[in-house]
Amino acid sequence: MATRIKRRELFSSFAGIGASPAGAQVCTGADLIPNVPLRTHDGAAVRFYDDLVKGRQVIINMMYAHCEAFCPAITSRLVEIHQALAPRMGRDLFMYSITLKPEQDDPAALEAFAKMHGALLPGWTFLTGAAYDIDTLRFALFRHDHIKFDLDPDSHTGKLRIINDAINRWTHVAPLASKMTVLQHISWADPPKSFEQRVEENRRLQLAIDKEHELYGYRKIV
Amino acid sequence: MRRCNVLVLLLANAPTLLFAANVCEQEAQSTGSTTQQYYMILAGQTDVFYDRSGPTFVMLQRTAADETDVGAFGIYAGARRQPVFGPVPASVYEQFASEPRKPSDVVLRLAISKPQYERTLQVLQTWERRVREKALLYPEIAMDNILLVKQATEELNRCSTTLVPYELDWGLEDGISEHNVASRIPYEYFRELARLNAARHVPDTQ
Numbered sequence: 001m002a003t004r005i006k007r008r009e010l011f012s013s014f015a016g017i018g019a020s021p022a023g024a025q026v027c028t029g030a031d032l033i034p035n036v037p038l039r040t041h042d043g044a045a046v047r048f049y050d051d052l053v054k055g056r057q058v059i060i061n062m063m064y065a066h067c068e069a070f071c072p073a074i075t076s077r078l079v080e081i082h083q084a085l086a087p088r089m090g091r092d093l094f095m096y097s098i099t100l101k102p103e104q105d106d107p108a109a110l111e112a113f114a115k116m117h118g119a120l121l122p123g124w125t126f127l128t129g130a131a132y133d134i135d136t137l138r139f140a141l142f143r144h145d146h147i148k149f150d151l152d153p154d155s156h157t158g159k160l161r162i163i164n165d166a167i168n169r170w171t172h173v174a175p176l177a178s179k180m181t182v183l184q185h186i187s188w189a190d191p192p193k194s195f196e197q198r199v200e201e202n203r204r205l206q207l208a209i210d211k212e213h214e215l216y217g218y219r220k221i222v
Numbered sequence: 223m224r225r226c227n228v229l230v231l232l233l234a235n236a237p238t239l240l241f242a243a244n245v246c247e248q249e250a251q252s253t254g255s256t257t258q259q260y261y262m263i264l265a266g267q268t269d270v271f272y273d274r275s276g277p278t279f280v281m282l283q284r285t286a287a288d289e290t291d292v293g294a295f296g297i298y299a300g301a302r303r304q305p306v307f308g309p310v311p312a313s314v315y316e317q318f319a320s321e322p323r324k325p326s327d328v329v330l331r332l333a334i335s336k337p338q339y340e341r342t343l344q345v346l347q348t349w350e351r352r353v354r355e356k357a358l359l360y361p362e363i364a365m366d367n368i369l370l371v372k373q374a375t376e377e378l379n380r381c382s383t384t385l386v387p388y389e390l391d392w393g394l395e396d397g398i399s400e401h402n403v404a405s406r407i408p409y410e411y412f413r414e415l416a417r418l419n420a421a422r423h424v425p426d427t428q
């Protein structure tokens with residue numbers, strides 16, 4: 001005789017899980033990104049959100065021209081990233097380097113820094129502005145939520161903020177991580193891909209993994 | 223005596239920007255005025271809000287023969303007893319200063335110089351602008367208030383030691399940030415400054 005098994009649900013209400021609280025709204029770029037006035041390295045006056053971020057995928061970092069610690073290394077890494085993504089730069093992907101020391105870095109100083117590092121490239125803009133506005137931007141994009149670190153502007157050079165405003169996707173990565181890691185993080189904010197594109201990308205990735213196993217006996221790079 | 227709200231008054235008068243290079247020169251050259259006195263008052267209460275924190279604000283005062291400029295900025299209790307960060311209404315700071323104080327209340331009143339007054343006022347005005355433009359630096363006002371009180375008090379000692387300092391730096395020696403939630407840090411900080419600077423406190427009667 002068949003035993004009838006009594007089944008009980010472990011979770012009683014699936015409907016409520018993952019739902020936003022009633023009335024909650026999703027914050028978008030316009031709510032989160034200060035629309036502060038800035039100047040570009042070529043002297044143009046811009047509004048940060050309206051003119052540079054709205055509807056775009058952007059990579060943002062903070063630096064200053066006389067930084068002798070991490071900034072030159074980070075800028076070199078960003079040049080490599082720019083080269084890897086060159087076909088997209090200035091079209092659907094943009095890079096912004098914002099000075100942490102606006103009192104020292106006027107547009108001319110930023111242009112000289114960019115030139116020295118080979119960073120005067122399409123789609124890459126260096127930015128300065130009033131200290132008040134730079135602080136507003138710095139805390140909005142790079143805040144650690146720890147006053148000790150937030151009061152040390154240098155602690156904000158070690159992060160790349162990646163935003164795709166069109167799909168409201170934010171992420172970040174340490175710029176001195178491997179080039180592949182940085183590129184991977186940037187890709188996480190890429191515009192959504194079609195099913196066919198994802199299948200093709202996965203096929204190529206599997207081929208690369210298989211090749212590494214063949215060569216090294218383990219997955220080395222990809 | 224005529225009383226003006228110092229935050230509003232000096233915003234309207236567009237105060238001179240003080241640049242770092244000549245700030246200390248100005249302070250060194252300034253001589254004590256016989257007609258005007260400048261004060262910074264650090265005021266804090268506890269056990270007012272739900273998390274046992276309370277109003278904590280920085281007050282600036284300039285007194286002359288027949289007028290006083292006064293303004294305060296920080297966290298105070300709003301109409302529903304909720305913490306509010308911004309320019310403190312006169313009714314609130316006057317009440318705080320005049321009513322009999324609880325033993326736990328902290329008030330440290332320091333005589334300061336004109337350059338110190340102007341620099342600290344600039345700190346307060348920057349925060350006033352941040353409130354007005356909805357450009358606060360943290361999503362939590364308790365964190366903004368910590369930054370405010372730290373900047374205002376550290377501004378006093380930029381050129382010379384006026385205040386026996388407490389290093390609110392989240393370092394190994396900083397017990398206040400180690401043992402308190404953010405909303406209580408300004409109160410504990412003021413209490414420690416009041417203890418360290420008891421000899422410099424100027425009582426209300428003066």
